[in-house]
Amino acid sequence: MKKLLVSQILALIFSANALAKANNSAIDITGTSLSELFNLKITSLSKKKQALNKAAAAVYVLTHDEIDRLGVTTIADALRYVPGVEVANIDASRWAISIRGFNGLAANKLLVMIDGRSIYSPLFSGVVWAEKDVVLADVDRIEVIRGPGGAIWGANAVNGVINIITRKAQATQGVLLEAGVDFKQNKVVTARYGWQLAQNAYMRIYAKHRQHDSTNEQFSNDNNRHNQVGFRFDYDIANDNALTLQGDLYSGVIGNVASQAAPDGQTQSGGNLLVNWQFTGDDNGQHKLLSYYEQTQLSVPMLDDQREIWNVDYQVEQQWQQHALVGGVGYRSLQDQVDTRPFDFIAPKSRHDEVINAFIQDDIALLDDDLHLIVGIKYEHNDYSANEWLPSVRLSYQLPDAMIWAAWSKAVRVPTRVESDIRYGSFSGEHLASERANVYELGWRKKWFDVWQLDATAYRSQYENLLSFEANGYRNKVSGKVQGIELSNSIQLQPSWLVRVNLSHATMDLSTASDSLSPAGAKTTQGQMPRNTAQVISMWDINKQWKFNGYLRYVDKLTSNNIDSYWTIDATLQWQVTQRFSIQLAARNIGDGSHQEWDALVPIEQQVMINFRWGI
């Protein structure tokens, strides 16, 4: 099986080579609209001499064009194409997504944001992926940092940060209709309309519906339906003075919500409103003000949660001699009502919490800009663990066609509402403290002949105070380390053909205090991280009308979940029939039958989806 797949993908890659046509254009000259042209960034389109990614961190960006051509319909599917992100489909509606281990339905060491709005759940830890959605055609890029980002983003950015950034309304003008269906009656339908309201003021509105049938008859309660509407308004008040207002409303259900007496499904609904104002002051400082309000309702077996979040962040960037300074302050208010059934196990039922934070970072350019020292610290006060200090020191050095960087960071994960406030008999979460990590990273980027770029990162994360289950409640009696190496290669074999090869290897070694009852739990966590992963992604523009992508993926076994290692292939063929109409055929999980990814009882099956898109 494995050999067969490797030879298949090689054949696929090398036949492409023979046919690839030289097409040197960075844009589609006759297929790009005025509003798109207006927003094209020259530097990001050109491969300059210093085209190496200059961040002193393990950063990866999935671009709009890539998201577009991959035919993905969920954020989770898009994240499968990012090196180092562990994405496992639990069932038709749920995902386990993490970076550098500790994965699970509630993977709690990864911070995820949409346009700066955190979608990390303060109730459970992690992200409830089933209730978070965007119109992928309107996503500008997905930025992913592997490793801690606490010095800027605060608590819970322990192992990584993902920021999903949507396009400005100028870039999404006109009508877009998308419909995707696969042979198992899974459907995704999107409609978006963008128009100009006034000079420099643009608007878009959208509606998205998706539904997925249950995986199979044995496991029949993972079917889902999700509806979402939203808008984005962008107003360029003046040069370097831009205002964005955006919001979404959603409602969804997973499984059969049978009755109040025996609920077995999940329902979710909510909405958010966000305002983002960015302007350059007279002092040339760049000011950013981000504020949002969010309301969510989530109902899972045994628990109903209603929640309101109000968040405001202010940030200013200022260049002073060779110092690039960034500082900011933030405030967050959370009001919730958590009802459990049939018996009470959360106390208090209603809670109001506040988080305040302040951070500062100085990026000092030395040796003619070749050496950068980046020092930052964030202070956060929250009602669960009181004061948290999150420092980070980074160093980068530029060499000809190469760069090396090193970093040390401290990160914490703060106990969440259900962990901290669990009260059931003698079992309590009141003594739970924050989880802590000390992370050392070393990176190297190198470019050869404008064709091949390598991004290599080695890391060692030391964890203390990890959550443990004890007789009388949650405690922090697990500690240990994760170390690994991540390689990502980007190889431009032809102007029209790009291949990415990503490899990772990691080991996790956790131990428990001698009086802890959690050795088994620690072992489970250890066995939920794949030791090795490999990705080969091929993106080929056959000509102006046709695009073909192939994706071969290997994920090592997860011993704790009884999941075997697997190889699988995705392939997408896109045909731009006319300037306004395209058809895409997306096949996922092609291989020798189905495979398991997280739950040994749930097979993840082949999927062939056909997507139609009209842009008017």
Next chain:
Amino acid sequence: MRQILFLVLVFMTSTVSAEGVVYQIKASYIYNFLQFVQFSNNTLSGEVNVCIVGENKFGHALDALEGTQTPQGKIAISMFDKITQPMQIASCQVLYVVGSDIQFSQQVLDKINTENILTIGEFSDFIAMGGYIELYLEDDSIHFRVNRQLVGHTQFKVAAQLLMLGV
């Protein structure tokens, strides 16, 4: 919001220079402008003559335009590195002046009637000198503005949509 760490240049899928990209974008603008312009009948022969005056910095970007259909006919491109005879450009419907040489641009504009030919330039005084559309660099993007004084006084008609987009 906090994208400080993301001041990055992404590994790109194309091996083109910044200037290459700029002129590809500009070529795409020319193509887009033509979708919004209606030339008067007497100048039309089933083809839209686009003249590029000055050094050709477009490379192969214009190849994509040559022969392409627009509402006004197929695009035909002519290159002039300099203009000695005004007759040479008499049949141009669109005239693109490459570069930011003010003297040269003035000479070109003096030789033609800007009310008959859609003129496009790429430096900041082009409109002040009587040109119709000026492409300019802002915020790492190419934007354009339209000469408001010429609007309504030209032989060709420009759709309101384009005028609204041109700041």
